[in-house]
Amino acid sequence: MIPVPYGKKEFAEVATSARGFLRSVIESLPDLVCVLDCERRVLAFNPNMRNLLGKSADGVSGRDTPWFFAESEAENYAREDEEAIRQARPLYDRERRVVLPDGPEVRLMMHILPLANREEGVVGLAYAGRDVTAIRKLEQDLRNANMRLSSALAALKLAQGRIIEHERMNALGEMASGIAHDFNNALMPILGYSELLINKPELLADRTEALNLLRGIQTAAMDASQTVRRLREFYRKPGEEEKAVGDLNAQVKTAVVLTKPKWQSEKSAEGVRITVETELGEIPLVPARESQIREVLINLILNALDAMPRDGTLLIRTRAEGRGVELEVTDTGVGMTEEVRRRCLEPFFTTKGESGSGLGLPLVYGFVQRHRGRMDISSAPGKGTTVRIWLPSVLSGDEAIQERKAYKPIGSLRVLVIDDELPSRILLKKMLETDGHHVETACDGGSGIRAVAAACFDLVITDRAMPDMNGDEVAVEIAKIRPGLKVIMLTGFGDIMNEEQRKPAGVDAVLPKPVTLALLRETMANVMSVRTEQRGDGSMRVTGLA
Template sequence: MQKRLTYKDLHEKVKQLEFESIARKQAEDAFVLIEKKYRSLFENSLLGLFQTAFNGRLIDANPALARILGYENRENLLAAISDFKQQCYVNPGQREEFIQTLRAKGQLTGFETQFYRKDGRIIWVSESARVEYDERGNIVYYDECLEDISIRKQNENISSILFRISNAVSTTRDLNELFLSIHTILKDVVDATNFYIALIDESEGRLVFPYYADEVDRNYLTSISNVYNPNTPGYTAEVIRRGQPMFITDEVSQKLGLQGEGVPSKVWIGVPLKIKEKIIGAMAIQHYTNKYHYTEEDIHVLISVSEQVALAIERKMNEEALTESEAKYRTILENIEDGYYEVDAAGHFTFFNEATLKILGYTREELLEKNTREVVDEPNYKIILQANKKVARTGKAIKGVEVTLMRKDGLPCPLEISISLVKDSKDKILGFRGIARDIADRKQAEEEHKKLQAQLLHAQKLESIGIIASGVAHNFRNILAGITANNNLLQLKARDNPEQLEITQRVLNAIKRGAQLVDSLVQFSRKGNAEELKTVELAEVVNETYDLISKSFDKKIEIQLNLENSLYVKGDYSALSQVVMNLCTNARDAMPMGGKLTIAVKRKGPRAEIGIRDTGQGMTPEVRRKCFDPFFTTKEVGKGTGLGLSTSYGIIKAHEGDIHVYSELGQGTSFKIFLPLVTANTEERVPGPNPLIFGRSQKILIVDDETDMQLPMEEILISLGYQALAVSSAKECLAQYRLWRPQVVLMDRNMPEMDGITCAEEIIQSDPEAKIILISGYDEVGINGIDPAVKQMIAGYITKPIDMVELSQVLS
């Protein structure tokens, strides 16, 4: 039976109910307040807050999530998303991974994945969540939080890209491989399916496209000329000229009046490649179908990495240029004949080319173990040391240092070295480098040149002596001419007095010996000029030479002649005499203590042989091989020109002959000359004395500035049956020729005021039929001979002293 409540009990119960009501009200008010605060946080949070059901349905979401995913408001978002996993996750499998981890742990933070936005763009997000359970432990929903980390990821990616691009410079082999690597790296953060790099060729002012990859345009341009010209079309050229990135769609292109390169694209992004404000080129990406394919974030990525790309390209270009330069440098070093070497500060060899090894005779391994001191003697080491100190002190290279190093085989090696410093990047001296030229040949050539100069000087002195001899001979002949003329006059007047005739004959013989001596001097002062060849009797040539050498050679030298007479050759008498004299002189010089000189002339089949043999020192094989070389001599300077044998060789060859030498050291020397024989020409060689030929009162005009010649010549000609008139100058001659009209003019060649040749030319000009005979102390040929034009002009040439018989025959 239920107890009946008292008033007190009822009062207490009422008070309890009032308390519970108040508490419930307070709790409800607190819950409303908390819910209001939570809603405010939920609605105003910058993070995307949302709830998802077990089946993947989006239960609730705040405005921040709608904004992150690209929706206008939360209502549109909630209405649009029916399957959170399939619609939002780029990789739905990652949602499965996320949920599994969340269920296992009860909560999860910082799960990074990629979401789709409403416009299709992909963003990076960081997702956190916890599981809400009911009182029975069943999952009710997932409370989740989403943060857009695209910018952070982009920055991380950019940092990674910058590092990877920088690293690609050292990991790629060449520029083309670097371009491919850059393209591959960029594709990780931006759609670079259609991508290219353009570089400026400053030397030609054009834009070249060394790399492009394009799925649509397969025939892309290789270059654009006049890139800086405002009228040059193309998006890339515009980016280069502006120096600014460009985001170009069809609308922008039309608005700016621009035209792209190749196949038109819907959207094109290009950025300049700059290094400290210097533009070296541009890179670009493009899409051909969707103008919304790229965003500002994509251009931000390209801008962010463009400088690193430019630096990478420049570094690789410099690296390739350096590699190419080093290859050229090494090729040059290995192919030059000069030695190139580097030594450290202590003088140890650290680098050298093949030429250095060849010069010093070492292997590469051997020389790397050597110090400079080990390949040079003390005096030359001091030269190198002083040069190195000077280079180190001044910092300037030194050229032309001459030193002698020692080869591995011990032979000296004269070198000319240029020395400079080797420094590191901090300007610290590491050692020295040098270029060494082997100057052994040059040194030898310099010595030979000095020797040749001395020989040439001696030859010039001899030539001068020859010229002087010619002049002396001329003056001496003039003296003999006066004596001869007066002696001839005495002979004519003493025809009936035998005693006087004998005296005049002795005088004439002395004159002839003097004339022969002068002729010999003149013959040997000539240069061997080729005259008109005549029939020459070889024994006569040898005998004439013998007359000279028998009087001038040391009496300790015995001279023996074995001559076969009547052997004739066609030749230059003077030149052949020079050959015999040269060989005899060499024989004399080979016998300073005396000996025997044998000269022989004999027939050898169709040729004549001249043999000249001495018992002198003989020749070594090397000297024998070189004896006919010009300027080669074993004699001291001043005692031989080195021209005698070479001149003789040339003369004999000009005569269609041969000359051979046979010699052994200590066994003497034998020269044999072979010349083709000819039959004697009787017209050239008239035997026996010639008779006087008298004139028939013809007029002879004598022109000579020597008064000692005028009177006797005039009397001789009158005695020979001529009318004679003598004058002392060319001026008088011209006057008398016009008045007297002589048949013949005997004209002295050398006269003051006007010489005989000039006077003869004036006479021939007025009278082409005039007959003029030149008389001179100079020979008709040789150093002071006359030229062919004068020879044709005159009727004859008589060399002083004048033989009366020769004169009578020439006049006839």
């Protein structure tokens, strides 16, 4: 509240007077000022306010209430003014809209200031404010720009994802024919040895020879299984759950195996002999997802192979360097000119013509930058190329690698095998009976549920993809019928489910197909090492087996 030495009647006369102290004060203020009486009749303006209002301010005689406010807000503004007069309390920073005839809307940030004397109290009101129209326009422009930027950023992320996916598919396509070659090579001994044993039963009489043939079949089957798993590892998407620390040496080995069809099979078919050598030092883990490390290594290897049209050597080294790890990939290829070396990290720059995307090395460089590393490329025409990457290491406290749990052999169990594929049921039955277990089989989920309801089992091994009732539904029903009965799910999707940490309700462990006897034994022992008992009140108690 601002004190003034006038009563209500005198205040109106003084405020409207062309001369006098109060009028001089009003006109000298730099803000936009408007003076009103207690009835909210406009008495005077300072020049700044008059300039804003223009011709609409002419002829003010103390009879008009503020006509310049937006009609839709006039009642709200009147209530605020009346509150300030009634309570003799100023209201600060009230934004008001001014709408003038044939003019743009103006935004004013105003203080509502009661004017009072000691005898009569509030005798009038003053608006003091500033024009914030330009500021509000800038704020709106900024919001619009932020929205456009957010939209552009989302589009950029989408494009980046598509580019990365495109590059991944390019690399996969380059290796596809070699993978098919490896898979056919694995199938060759399986088909050949099995035909020999079927067509020449007399070979079974020679125990040593028969075992050799069977071991050849087993090795080939394991090779084929690993080919499928390695393909899955290559195409694993970065968003899938995995530990956020990676073993660089392990991924070097994996990348060399994954690209073997390219550097061995395809190059040999072209009459080119490539030798891949590794010198892996003792190094700590690095703070990066293993799928990303693997893609970086595959990109580097494929780039190096493209640079070696003739016989050559690719050497991959790792070593501890300061507080990090250094990776070095050296080829004996054609090398690069200084101009190409300077530009090779530019997106879409390529010397391979239409066959190259120009994204391999830029993606590698992007990975290195995101992980606070360094990358250096040295090359010369005819001298080959060396790519050096330094990545920070993980602190020792974060280097915990979960050890594989030891397990104790288990005794004879009553096991139910549920699988709609007859060969799988027969094989599992024989494998389990070999270890002394008592085994029953069911050809579908419904039959399995009926068997569980009719007899007592220690363990159920079920397939997942079955008609009518799948393995997920079977596990749920078993939990209702026999709470605490252990369930192992055996499925061709086992690797994917374990990587994504997806275990259906009621399932104690998930195993991939094909499964080895050793892995089956280990999983059964781990699952059966914990016994779940149901109390009388319906709650569960978990204890270790003696």
